[in-house]
Amino acid sequence: MTRFVKPRKLSEWKQQQVLEERFEQKVDRLPEDGLTEDLDLNLKTLHEMLGYSNDLIIRDFICETPRHMRASLIFVDGLVSTEIIDDQIMRPLMITPVAEYKEHLLPPTEAVLHIKRSVLPIGEAKESAAFKDVVKSVLSGDTALLLEGCRQALLLNTKGWEKRSVSEPTAESIVRGPREGFSETLRVNTALIRRRVKDPDLRVKNFSVGTRSNTDVAVLYIEGVADHNIVEEVQRRIQDIEIDGVLESGYIEQFIEDNHWSPFPIIQNTERPDKAAANLLEGKVIIVIDGTPFVLIAPAVLSQFYHSPEDYYERFLISTLLRFIRALSMTIALLLPSLYIAFSSFHPEMIPSKLVIAMAAGRATVPFPSVVEALAMEISIEILREASVRLPGPIGPTIGIVGALIVGEAAVSAGIVSPIMVIVVALTTIGSFAAPSYNAAIALRMLRFPVMLLAAAFGLYGIMLFMILIVVHLCSLKSFGVPYLSPFTPRNLLAMGDSVIRIPLYWMKKRPNVFAESTDNVRLKPSSAEDIKPDDKWKTEPQTEEEQDQ
Amino acid sequence: MTSGKQNPKRKKNKTNSSPYKMTVQQAMSLNASTIIGVGVLTLPRSVTDAGHQFGWYSVLLGLLYGVLGIFVVVKLGARFPGKTFVEFSSEILGSQKVKWLGPVIRFPLILIYSLYWALVCSLVARIFGEVVVTAVLTNTPLEVIVGTMLLLCLYLAWHDVEVVTRVNEVLLIIIVIPVLFISLSAYQNAQMEFIMPLVPYDGYWFQLLQGSLPVMTSFLGFECMLMFNKHLQEDRKMMRYQIYGILVPGVLYLLIVIAGIMAFGYEELSRQAWPTLELIKSVNVPGLILERLEAVFLGVWVAAVFTTAGTWFYCANWTLSELIGRPHKRRWITVAYVLLIYLLAMRLGGNVQELFRTTDYAGYGGIVLAFVIPGLLLLIAMARKLDHRGEKEEESREAS
Known part of the structure; x- marks a missing residue:
């Protein structure tokens, strides 16, 4: 419900x-x-x-x-x-x-x-x-x-107030791709999307939310591509909001999401117009809110949160590899400290004997059990991270270096933490930054602590208990009627091609009907992939050159 | 001003109009992951006990029975699409003239099923606890392990059927791939002479039949399809995928049993308490990332046990609440039921030997409930010509 x-x-x-x-x-x-x-x-x-x-x-x-x-x-x-x-x-x-x-x-x-x-x-x-x-x-x-x-x-x-110009998105930076980001003005943002999708079927519907703030909210979708049930549901939920003010897209997000108690984000946000346009083409609904550069994408599924728009701009082998790396780094961000605790305090027999000697030597001077050590380090790294966000620009990186290097080094030489723990914490932190979306990374950062406690209580069994709990929870989540774990379950082979792996663009001939209507699902005209055959080019091009020479 | 006032009282929840139907792959996964459970750990012992080095023939025989069993269950369920076992059993056993007859006759039958599922759930949790306590967490009390596992089952039971099927679909992959990897790497210690000769001779045929009985019990779990029948599609591929659902654990069992026989020889194998665990201890990991694998295997196996115990408890709870006419998400009934199962799990069998004996008896009871009774019901349904296939389509066609 x-x-x-x-x-x-x-x-x-x-x-x-x-x-x-x-x-x-x-x-x-x-x-x-x-x-x-x-x-x-x-x-x-x-x-x-x-x-x-x-x-x-x-x-x-x-x-x-x-x-x-x-x-x-x-x-x-x-x-x-x-x-x-x-x-x-x-x-x-x-x-x-x-x-x-x-x-x-x-x-x-x-x-x-x-x-x-x-x-x-x-x-x-x-x-x-x-x-x-x-x-x-x-x-x-x-x-x-x-x-x-x-x-x-x-x-x-005669609208003409001072506004920020379109600039590069700061929260989602990529190597290859457009440098434009959304800004705070609704019309500018919808125009940025329109410029990318010049489809007459692109619909923009305006709403006014907030009894006092009267904020303009626009719902964008492509008629005939987006599932009309989802579109109606999104509009209905937005219209049902009766709040005094809407200051950011997060307000809308928290009112229209399906589950308030889940740590996982059920609606995605982005400040990249190209990402928004790509999601429109997949059949999703974009919600633009006046006054914020972050637009909402609904519905969202779990696998989207380790996707980046760059995946589609680079060649498929590279993007597949990058997705594997991201999935791996998110797993590390969630599980590495608890695995360390479980192995070092419950299953030392599983660690290769040479390594276990090295670990024991490092831990010899540490007065605390590994869980206390891990919790202390993880909490202090969270403090550092939070502090470096608030610090004024030029000081931020300095404090980061001071915290990470100097405090870590000093803690090791003082014998409070073991060197391996420092490696574990560093990997965990870096791993959580590799996740392309901030809110998914936060979920993992948050869930890391209960897993650590369970690992301290039950070892690997505790970690598995928690993983099963998360799986059951993820299976029960739905975003606007779309199961959160799709395309993995219910399995959709067509959509699986664009999940952990990313198949070549010319194989994505049909649009998977996870979010979209199944009536018009052609993405790629069947002929266009076959037209370009490298062999033909080799044959024809030199001939024309010769003709030109003659 | 507020937009809500301009559009007063809209209909809430337009979605969720049609009942949930699982896909064929989900039915397969549900079947397979329910079957793969605690049986895997003791199977090599029980088959080589009777069949010696030919024990793996018993696995093949058991697989054959399993396919037959799921065939009967699916055939029976297909006659009553969109109905649970509780609903269609009263139709088969009762009469149309005397309305009260069906519910009255089915009552003890369904109660037996519910209690059986509760019993096997508690046994699975208990065996699981025993293994974890002996193999990895030696200092943790048994009660805690059993309790946490049952709490997970309780959490699952609070959700809808579609969540159960999705959980099974996800976890099956997490279970099968590592187990396949581990059981294949167990062949590094294989010696051909342990399994020779390949063809059983005279006296063994009867022993193999005898050995196939415990194998049958380790294929139990497909009988849950009696309840999940409510959410099965009417699809021609359904039967095929349900049989795949038996074949997945069948192939895994076969691989593990053959690996066990080839690594230890039947004499050693039939005297071990947890032969599969011993097998995994003997495996070396290439590259020396991990010194030993049994903790990893047990980690994966937690998921396997959870899908078994969780689904069984879900069925037990579902049958009971449907029998007494309450929605099956009634939380306090579920909590009470979990407590009952916990008490059962802690009370049954003093030591591991007694526990094994109880499990055997429960397994024989399970054979009756999973193979014999559905077969009888199918015969009755065939004799009475009860068949609702295609009725809904006709209705909708008439309506349109």
Whole structure:
């Protein structure tokens, strides 16, 4: 069963109810056709609704086109581009029309339409009669044009706040691939995706989430490729969120995920547009949230978390090898310290005799059992890692070196930890960094500690107990109806080609129906792989060269 | 303002409309990993006890019985698609006129099945505990090992059937590949003279038949398909894959038994308590990464035991709760049942010898429940011409 609306306490619910009512009252205090013909009254109402905030700017002026009348522009300072307002709104409105204009006597009600149709050279404009809409669009960066004697306001898109330009993604860096990353603006992000998938079937659906923050959320999918059940489910869950504010994609993620208690991430996030586009083509749904460069990818399965977009850009043998290495390093990150504990304290007979002598010599001066030693080292490395994230840029690496090398070296020579333990901890830490996605690596870092305790209690048997527990848990997870362990179980041979291994792109002729609709599953036209035969090229190309020479 | 208010009260949970159906590969894995369990450790002893160096013929014979058994079970289940054993047994045994007859007759039968599954689950947990305590964790109390294993079973029993099948599918790979590797590398000590002559002569035929009886007990586990029948697809490939599910443990058993006979000779082999474990101790790992393998084998074997005990407990719990008409995820009933199994496991048999004897008796009971009763039920169903194959398709066709 899926639960995505967090259960709330009755008191909280009531409180929220009161808040919502107050907000609704504020907004709904006026009748639906709220705007009156009296401009001053309209302005006063708007002022009151926004509580005389200082960043709200009301510019009164005399409009000359299409007729002489009073008008007002309302916008929020900082959210709009003043150039657009100056050049494209004020200028055409204030210039006295040339003699050809015959419509001086247009009634004010039709003036709005006329202005929209033939005066303002601005891309997006719509008229509205409700205060609610006016306030909402002004707050999201539009400019409202109010005219004397007119019951309608014109809402003009003048969004132009300071924004970060498209830059290289910092959290997911790769060697080969595009350097563009998402930025904080929703439209920029959807455009980045559109530029990669110029498919008329690409759908962008907007939602507004957050009763107070009114954050824009866009759901992107390719019609006919994405499973429509999943698309509907994603939209339904997003619409069911009733929270006051959404500040990052993590808010949405935590409300729409299937299992709140799992350590494993059930929804993937990325700041790479190429990754998002590739996932769209696989039939997944992308959720873009305004104000964050991290977009969500749903549904997600476990094997995705050790995939990197680079795998598809490099040749298949290399990417397969890299995936093996990543899977191995994630296993090391999870299990190496506990294996060390299990072997050294329960099954020393399994270690080759020469090694066991070396290990015993290293441990001879260590006063603690291996589990205490391992826990202490692992915890201190976690502290180091957390500290180096917070430290200001230039100091970070220095502290890393100080912590890892000097403290480790000193601890060994002081006889507190054994040298092998230092190797184990170093490998574990590096292994967890090899995982391409941060949230999956965190899950492994977290699970490492209970395994260590179980290994200390039951040796290899404890590790196996924990692994079985994790397997059962993973098998029970589902992401939007897709089993988390697919394609391994239920087995899907078509999708297995792109799991631990990565088969050549020209073998991926069909789209596996794990996430996608099975109706149109052709990825590669059957002819295109056979067209390119190296033999033919060898035969034809030299001939043409010879012809050219002649 | 809130979008939820614009779209009030939508239907929740549109998904999950059709009942879960497992794939044929999942059915195979479920079968195979349920069968591979504690039998693997003692099998070489029990077959060479009776059949001497020809013991591996008994494994072949047992495999034949196993295939026959799964054939009967699948044929029986296929007549009642989408129904569990509890549901269709009352239909076979009861009458359509007297409604109460079926449930009343099936009650003791199902109860016996449930208790049998509980018993074998407890025996598996106990034997597992004994092996772990003697071989690797010598200082850990038996109670803790048995208890933790049963806790894992309990955790599995709280989930749906689809989770059980997926767990089996994943763990089968984790079990089969290392066991295959280890049993193949056990051939490094093989000596041909131990297994010669290859063809049994006069007096041995009867002994081989005798030896095939314990082999039959180590193929038990496929009878769980009686319950999982509810989630089986109506697929022509189903029978083939179910038989593969018997063949996987069959081939593993055969490899291990032959390796055991060739490494130790039957006389030595038939006197060991855990012959497979001794076999693995004799294996050398190339490259000297690990000095000895038995801890690794036991680690893998935890998974094998878990898939056996877990599935059996799942079936025991499922039958019981279906019998008393409660949903099988009722947590407190499950907890109580686990406690019962724990007590059974700790009470049965004082020492290992007595435990082996109890296991033998339980195995013979299992043969009756897994081979004889499904066969009888199939005969009755055939005689009464009870067959629901293809009914749903017809219904849906009529509806459309």
